[in-house]
Amino acid sequence: MPHDKDPEMNAPSRDDTVRLGLIGDNIAASQSPRLHELAGRLTGADVTYQRLIPPERGQDFEQVFEAARAGGFRGLNITYPYKERVVSLVSIPDPHVAALGACNTVLFTADGPQGYNTDWSGFMAGYRRVMGDAAPGIVCMVGAGGVGKAVAFGLLALGMTELRLVERDLSKAEALARALTAADPALKVSATTDVAAGTAGAAGLINCTPVGMVGYEGTPIPADLVRGAEWAFDAVYTPVETQFLRDAAAAGLRIISGYELFFYQGLHAYELFHGKPIAEDILREALTRL
Structure with a gap:
């Protein structure tokens, strides 16, 4: 049954809360919420990060994407199997990312959704x-x-x-x-x-x-x-x-x-979502303690 009135997606939040999410299938074990919420605490930001699974919500990818945009999310991570599908919904500032034809990070801006690929930069790192x-x-x-x-x-x-x-x-x-x-x-x-x-x-x-x-x-x-x-x-x-x-x-x-890709794509996505860097060594050490 479609979640047209999803209480989590449309829940009110504090004005300074940064709402983020991950759209993908089979993501129950994803550690992205832990990374982004921890990074928020380390930098003094109030961050919420939700797993958004289209089949479980009774919606297709585009419906979940639009609900997040309309619900005040600052950005999304995109994972399997939607990284290529999201390309048609975003503008892509980086020509390297446009050439590879897949995005794993979306930033909602006043000029519309922008697509990035921190898998690309994260793998290299x-x-x-x-x-x-x-x-x-x-x-x-x-x-x-x-x-x-x-x-x-x-x-x-x-x-x-x-x-x-x-x-x-x-x-x-x-x-x-x-x-x-x-x-x-x-x-x-x-x-x-x-x-x-x-x-x-x-x-x-x-x-x-x-x-x-x-x-x-x-x-x-x-x-x-x-x-x-x-x-x-x-x-x-x-x-x-x-x-x-x-x-x-x-x-x-x-x-x-794969942890290295997970860590760096998350770190690079964090910097896109918040517009500021976070110390790599501090985040890595904090993740190992949890």
């Missing part, structure tokens, strides 16, 4: 924290959806030399390959449905599918195909230690966990 200045090399990435687009464009900025996209929906991978080639004609990009072909000789292995998260158990890359690579990244952060990353660690790969 997380990569550099673990890998320093090391170039990604040849990368195999499983999944070409919203987060995959952000990570792929992040890899491009980090100096990736070749990308093999593994995707069941080959047309989706081919579309991302075309977007990447348009951004950098010198980049070598291929698309396949064959995980073994994609991983052969790759330095970096990446999961940008929901496989491995709570409710989607498993691994996108069999353990025997992980050996021989140098580093691995999993966009999944619930749980932080996925089967894919356990297999990668056992094979001696350097690990970039």
Whole structure:
């Protein structure tokens, strides 16, 4: 039954309360409310952050989005499977984000909703924290959806030399390959449905599918195909230690966990929502204490 008069969405709030939310499916375990409400306390802001799940509300994505806008929310995070769908509802100030075609952060402004992608900036920050200045090399990435687009464009900025996209929906991978080639004609990009072909000789292995998260158990890359690579990244952060990353660690790969993406995309989104920075080390330490 549709929630036309949702008591939470339309609840009155103090004039100085910053209302935020996350729209996505399967987000009951999301730690974003904890991050943003904690960051608010650290900076003296009164922040409320709600999980907004369209199927549970009996509404489609666009209805939930509009209800948040009309209800006085300052902004939203957008997650699976709506990061590409939201693009038609926002203006996108950053040409890099416009080129990748997916948004995970929306700021409601007087000029209308603006879309950003802190998965893109967050992935690059997380990569550099673990890998320093090391170039990604040849990368195999499983999944070409919203987060995959952000990570792929992040890899491009980090100096990736070749990308093999593994995707069941080959047309989706081919579309991302075309977007990447348009951004950098010198980049070598291929698309396949064959995980073994994609991983052969790759330095970096990446999961940008929901496989491995709570409710989607498993691994996108069999353990025997992980050996021989140098580093691995999993966009999944619930749980932080996925089967894919356990297999990668056992094979001696350097690990970039999904927590790094979660942390940095949240930190960058916080700065967009509030228009001011927050100290990275203070937020990271406070999150580990809770």
